[in-house]
Amino acid sequence: MFCHPNRLQRTKQSPFSPSLSLTSTRAKSSYALLHRQTKMLFFSYFKDLVGREVTVELKNDLAIRGTLHSVDQYLNIKLENTRVVDQEKYPHMLSVRNCFIRGSVVRYVQLPPDGVDIDLLHDATRREARGG
Amino acid sequence: MATEEESAVKEPLDLIRLSLDERIYVKLRSDRELRGKLHAYDQHLNMILGDVEEVVTTVEIDDETYEEIVRTTKRNVPFLFVRGDGVILVSPPLRTA
Numbered sequence: 001m002f003c004h005p006n007r008l009q010r011t012k013q014s015p016f017s018p019s020l021s022l023t024s025t026r027a028k029s030s031y032a033l034l035h036r037q038t039k040m041l042f043f044s045y046f047k048d049l050v051g052r053e054v055t056v057e058l059k060n061d062l063a064i065r066g067t068l069h070s071v072d073q074y075l076n077i078k079l080e081n082t083r084v085v086d087q088e089k090y091p092h093m094l095s096v097r098n099c100f101i102r103g104s105v106v107r108y109v110q111l112p113p114d115g116v117d118i119d120l121l122h123d124a125t126r127r128e129a130r131g132g
Numbered sequence: 133m134a135t136e137e138e139s140a141v142k143e144p145l146d147l148i149r150l151s152l153d154e155r156i157y158v159k160l161r162s163d164r165e166l167r168g169k170l171h172a173y174d175q176h177l178n179m180i181l182g183d184v185e186e187v188v189t190t191v192e193i194d195d196e197t198y199e200e201i202v203r204t205t206k207r208n209v210p211f212l213f214v215r216g217d218g219v220i221l222v223s224p225p226l227r228t229a
Contacts, residue, residue, distance in 0.1 A: 041174050042213070059162075059218070075178075075215070109213040111180070116211065118171055121180060122152055125172040 041128045045121070046071040055085060055110040056101055062090050064099065075103035148173055148222055156181075159220040163189040166214065167225055177216035184212045 046068065055065045056077060063086065066079030078100050084093045093099075141147060151170050158166040158179070168181030188205040 039174070041172065042178050042180075045172070045180070103215075104217065106215050107218055108209075108215070110209050111211040111213055113182075113210040116171070116180075118153075118182070121172040125152060125174075126149065128174055 040073070041124055042075060043071065043073050044124075045116075046075065046077075049111070049115055052112050052115050054079075054112070056106055057108040057110065058101070058105050059107045060105070062093075064093070064101070066099070069098075072103075075106065077101045077103065077106065077109070145173075145175060148177075151222070151224065155225050157223045157225045158214065159223075160214070160218045161220060162218075164218075165189075166212075168212065174216070177219040177222070179214045179216070179219070179222075181212050181214060182210065184209045 050068050052068055054068050055063055057063045064079060064082050065085055066082035069078040069080045071077055080098050082097055082099055084090050154170060156170045165187045166184055168184035171182050172180040186207045190203045192201045
């Protein structure tokens with residue numbers, strides 16, 4: 001771990017882009033402003049999507065609709081106000097209203113079509129692909 | 133020219149970059165296929181696709197006749213995030229029509 005006080009100062013900022021702080025912009029376009037970010041594209045994208053309604057489809061075919069509460073670097077997802085999409089087929093989560101979903105069990109996330117600025121996504125992807 | 137270095141195709145992921153904003157075909161695990169417009173991807177092959185058609189193929193074996201019945205189920209999703217660990221291959225759309 002870092003023990004020099006100077007080093008400690010630097011680690012408070014994002015290690016990927018020393019000149020840009022991760023939390024500097026909370027606007028919808030923040031994921032495109034992370035110029036030299038690698039490995040964080042979808043994490044940033046999902047952070048911008050917090051508060052929107054999404055449907056997470058798991059690898060075991062269970063589909064859960066809910067409000068995106070939070071996401072982390074592994075793309076683990078926390079949903080609030082959840083409902084199972086096909087309630088008759090999957091009755092074991094009838095009373096669950098909030099859940100944490102491990103990122104590795106997700107197959108798809110159905111996103112709101114108006115939740116994205118497509119051009120920003122394209123730009124961020126081109127930058128990410130080059131940096132990776 | 134020095135600036136062409138940026139768009140040079142060096143590794144397989146660069147080939148996918150050429151398909152950004154184009155329609156692509158994605159083969160997934162569990163006999164699933166997607167056709168949609170590629171909007172974003174990363175090195176894990178996590179992707180965001182637009183105007184997606186998902187095709188799920190199932191093979192049922194009749195108990196009596198033992199014949200294989202191949203069924204496909206199609207679904208349309210306007211905007212989809214696909215987790216990369218389920219992706220087998222990415223390609224320009226195949227001309228099957």
